Amino acid sequence: MSLSEENIILPEAAKKKRSLAKYWSFELLFGAFLTCSLGVLVLCSGLLFPDGGEAIDLRARLMEPFVSWQHILGTDSLGRDILARVITGGKISYLVGVASTLGALVLGTLVGLVAGYYRGFWDVLLMRFADIQLALPFILLAITVMAIAGPGLDRVIGLMIISQWVQYARLVRSGVLSLREREFVQAARSYGLPDAKIIFGHILPNTLGPIIILMTLNVANNILLESSLTFLGLGVDPQIPSWGGMLADGRNYVQVAWWIMVFPGLAIMLTVLGLNLMGDWLRDHLDPLGQTAK
Template sequence: MGQATVNVTPPNVQAEKVSGPWRDAWKAFRKNKTAMLGLCIILFFVLIALLAPFIAPYGYKEQELVNRLKPPSAAHWFGTDDLGRDLFTRILYGARISLWVGFFSVIGSIVVGTFLGVLAGFYGKWIDMLISRMFDILLAFPSILLAIAIVAILGPSLQNALYAIAIVNIPTYGRLVRAKVLSLKSEEYITAARAIGMKNSRILLTHILPNSLTPIIVQGTLGIATAIIEAAALGFLGLGAQPPDPEWGKMLSDSRQFIQKAPWTVIFPGLSIMLTVLGFNLMGDGLRDVLDPRMKN
């Protein structure tokens, strides 16, 4: 007779679920209520930006001078501006501009700053001194004043405002990456990689950059909020988006003379900026709590 196979695995032992650092981070992030609130706010504005052509009841350039400065109503949910344009429609399209500037200016800052920070931290010597002094020079100027100077040289436009915001934020990411690379260089696994003859380029791509992502992600999320504020400031000064583009900062600038007569023309663009920045700040704080080992118990 054949012998029956005996299952030696205890019945109360279950197979371990597949886990990893990013999966664990997402689980911890979901437990942070304020971070999830921030994520929901961001997703809301991203959604209305994507669906603006389908949601907007009017064209953002459409003028009805007979309906100038009308208060919120069933026909115009957020009221109208001094040219009779529907504010609700312009807020929807303004989300596209603000998020576009925020995301792409931060991406540009991260790419250039990470490249320079890796060079400075990994190779050191005169390269480190040259790049670090360049960062110091950029950081010596207040960011908004430097952005104003760059846009004044390039010319007022939304694209030039994006370039200016990206340039002034490069040192933030560059110094952050440089500090991280300097700490990673002394790790034993980097020494072992060099001992077995691994090339510097491979060490950078397989060991240094992957282990430098955490602070970049956190700072990048917070940096989008800063970029949106800077874009609004440039727009308010007339150096960002130009008419008739519905940029929130420009909308505030155009409406400041109607604050007492038509306060809704200022309230709704201001609330949009505040809520968007709040969302990125809340999510950024949540990511820092989850990804930064110093914040864990």
Template sequence: MGQVSLGSGKAGVDAAEEVSGPWREAIRGILHHKMAVAGLIILVFFIGVAVLAPLLTPYDYKEQVLADRLKPPSAEHWFGTDDLGRDVFTRVVYGARISLWVGFASVVGSIVVGTMLGIIAGYYGRWLDMLISRLFDILLAFPGILLAIAIVAILGPSLFNALVAIAIVNIPTYGRLVRARVLSLKQEEYITAAKSIGMKNGSILLSHVLPNSLTPIIVQGTLGIGTGILEAAALGFLGMGAQPPSPEWGKMLSDSRQFIQTAPWTLIFPGVSIMLTVLGFNLLGDGMRDILDPKMRR
């Protein structure tokens, strides 16, 4: 009996380590991964810029001074001015708030709904799995940006509706990822043991299945924020995202495309901001994958 008890205790410790492992390993390993550190530095910079936006510039992003329209970068206007005389640096700085918020919020929405549907489909199976999987297949049958455009066209152009559209488009990505993970987990011995002692399905899902499904969600979520920012910029460029005078980076590109030759700074700075932010999330996401995915470790 003593040996059985010892074995059970060890299994419990291993299970606990499996649950908390991804978080602990991510925090410890990220500082030893060059790409992840580079991505983290970029993201910390842009997050700091977004938080400190009112302190970084004396101008209002909505302030129009037509006498100063299309002025090149100078000591007074670091990034120059746009066609309405607005300070481009100010609008880029405040645009970081919008782009980061859209990226984070859309990914959180996708993860919450996709994870819930994926767990239900993978754990309960049968007709629920078939119904949810077919829903995922329908959403994946359309190119993501076209589906997002269709959703925004139905709901109406606005930043919030663009956020909702981006979240809906990315639900299948997380749903299928979690479903595959749950299909593997529910065959594990500790799940069978939990069922044998009478633990309810809800408790099993919250205590065992969900915590052990976090690793792929963390990685995909980190990469997904960059994708969300790109999709928001694309919708803004098409006039279906943020509306004037919001300083959203994609909308800034759209408003300035006619000045690409006469005032290229109006496009360069928001474009570079999009590129660097997405690069930061991609580097961090790739680093997280290398740290957390056993198949990627050497």
């Protein structure tokens, strides 16, 4: 092989290696590992712990972690297994995070598509509703809703949908405004395609990148919000195992039984960390204009 051929081939190999490292980064792999491993444990919690972490053993109350194989992460004030409650409680956090994000995604996307495509009266009306929503403090809205309707899983999900649809509406609207006058949309109109076909078949697919990024980050944010609301007594029923409820139960024992709060807090941290790492990776690869500096 001549020197000139070697100089041509080696850079190409280096480019392929860099490209592979770019798409399969540690950020993606570690985030996916955390998210998938915790998700599998939560989904299989019914098989792993048929009692749902509610079995009471007063003789083993406040047992320290790593002392007994039967209660490897210790027990709470009623002798309930911390490991079982952490894994079982993840179902509530994942359900709230995913369901509220999907609800806000659907509502906000529809509003953004209508406001951005039709503009005029509909744009002004819908965006003024969005401005009103943004002016309402979330914690004040949460206290008001929970005081009137009472705490509950469905109310928490509905509250998060109401408070977050604006993010998707504004994001989609800005994308639609930049796409509605593009050549491919004009060509679709010239062929006489109905508005619904143009909106959902041509405009919406070109706005999915930023939507997916925001959706991933919002799932993590909503898990934190649910835990915070439940900790304050504004979330799900205290009788239902959840990470926020475990934090609330353990605050009275933080000096004598630290493990009651630490392990559910660690589960929240790892879940949010994994989702945020995947969201950052998606942002770098689906939104080139917003790439983070490497």
